[in-house]
Amino acid sequence: MVQYRDGNYFSEFEKNIFDILPGLAYYCKFIPSKTDNPYDYSLILEYASKGCMELVGISAAEFIKQNKNVLEHLMTEDDVKRTHNYSYDQVREHKSYEMKYRIKFASGLLKWVWDIGAGDYDKQGNIIGYKGVIMDISEEKFNELELQEENKQLKASIEQANGLGRIIGRSKAMQNVYELIMKASENDMNVIILGETGCGKDLVAKAIHEYSGKKGDYVPVNCGAIPEQLMESEFFGHTKGSFSGAYANKQGFIAAADNGTLFLDEIGEIPLNLQVKLLRTLENRTYTPLGSNTPKNSNFRLITATHRDLNQMVQEKNMRSDFFYRINVLEIHLPPLRERENDLFLLVENYFKRKNAKITLPLKVRLAMQNYHWPGNVRELHNFLDKYLFLGEDALKSLHFSEEDSFLMNLTANTLSFKEATEEFERQIIMKSLSQNQGNTAKCAECLDMNLRTLQRKIKQFGIK
Structure with missing residues (x-):
């Protein structure tokens, strides 16, 4: 026997269908607000299908006896106001509502449910009730x-x-x-x-x-x-x-x-x-x-x-x-690789790690790689490193440097001392960063993780304009 208080909200055929649905079908009587706040309305459960027992562990008859909307009392606190106001706004505009919220039991069990419903209206279009179906979606939601x-x-x-x-x-x-x-x-x-x-x-x-x-x-x-x-x-x-x-x-x-x-x-x-x-x-x-x-x-x-x-x-x-x-x-x-500041040698390190190659690149090779534009990007880098494993520094010949780049040509000829190479390396990095930051020294210092005064001193030292 389907439990409901009064009124024939559904036909017997509908009630029989609701009782075999995988969820809880319901009808709630709408009690309008007695204040100026329309959201002060309340709902009283008038009908609940047999799925009530499976969903909340309480029979439909016991649910209805509570003389209130029991689900709102089972909801987590932050879900109550959200769903209460949202469903009213939808029903007031004669639209259906669809809500996902949590219900919590005394045992601490938490369930996610999907509530789909619509309003019920009198001949004048006034809200008299809510009707819908609630389904357990806990597994999917979790x-x-x-x-x-x-x-x-x-x-x-x-x-x-x-x-x-x-x-x-x-x-x-x-x-x-x-x-x-x-x-x-x-x-x-x-x-x-x-x-x-x-x-x-x-x-x-x-x-x-x-x-x-x-x-x-x-x-x-x-x-x-x-x-x-x-x-x-x-x-x-x-x-x-x-x-x-x-x-x-x-x-x-x-x-x-x-x-x-x-x-x-x-x-x-x-x-x-x-x-x-x-x-x-x-x-x-x-x-x-x-x-x-x-x-x-x-x-x-x-x-x-x-x-x-x-x-x-x-x-x-x-x-x-x-x-x-x-x-x-x-x-x-x-x-492209040339726009990925400081990523080059992370990629090199990862490559050698995958190859189980314990190699430390000499300064000459690191400087050349740092200043090369890598038009073939990471694929070209891996190709170069493959060659380096077999050819050593001779692999530098496979990189197509521009002829006007005198610094790189000097590196290839190995004419720079350690001090000269280090200073030239710093100068190149600072110039590149200044170019990318449109000459803004403060931004340049931030990108290089360098003290601004130190940067200004090096700009003067290297004659950078």
Whole structure:
């Protein structure tokens, strides 16, 4: 027998349905405020389904006897006012409400619940009651909060660490990248990673996937390495006999990334005809393999990357504007190695550590590396270090210094004494920092972690203007 005080709020059929729902269906009578404050209203529980026992451990009959809204008394204090005022604002405007809040029991047990409901009104449109369903979402919510807490602790530790996961660097430019990685990992928005070749865009994409807690696979795709005539088949898959050479059914990249992450590197290489088909897939997460008439679903998260100027590609009609805006929701600009102050030798140290190589670079090599522009970025750095392990200082010949850079040429010729090299090294660093800070000595001193007076003395000593 369904328990309710008075009034036929639901039909017997509805009550029977409510009693088998995985949650608590309810009806509360609305008691308007007697003061000038409309939020002073109260609710009295008039009906509760059998799910009441499973949700709160109390029978519907006992719940109703309390002659009040028992759930508000079970809520944590900071949730009460928020939900009380929010639900009234929604009902007053004849809108439904949706709330997530915590209920706490005398035993100390805490549950997260999802409350979905709407108002009940008389013929004049006045509120007379609230009706809805409450479901237990504790497992889902606690998993979400656990991941958020892990990410929160990770954010707090990033500034003291030498990097994030397999990404090495503690420069300010990389700190900004880490912050965006963590922001991206907290939701499923489409992300585009912009940066020069060799910066490590794939590592950023993999980090977003790992910290987002995705259960599916990380599927990296180099769009520039796939022949155009095979792209559609590679992305959407195909059925046996759909074209010459299709000897069996094949799963595509989109299917492989279900519940995971699809990373499309060099997104600018995708032709216009495929952009149209990918756009449809991005809008509804459905696709149809070649040779099939049956649409399939894939709940993937999309991350793209490129070194090209996509805005220019849109202007030149080499990329569809609707496709560009769909993939470009959150931009992460990955800085080139030459703009990552003090990260160079962290990367060197990490490289030698992975190679189990106990090597100390001589001053000549360190100075040359410090003043080289690394157009190939981290990839070029690793290539140089590979050569250094075999060739030693002769590996410097593989770095293409500009001829007018007399300092670097002197280093190569090994004509500087230790004192001269050290002073020239300081001068170069100060000049570079002054240039980056538009000549502001105070900012320069802060970036170099140097006393301002010391900096001014060295500027005078080295004749820097």
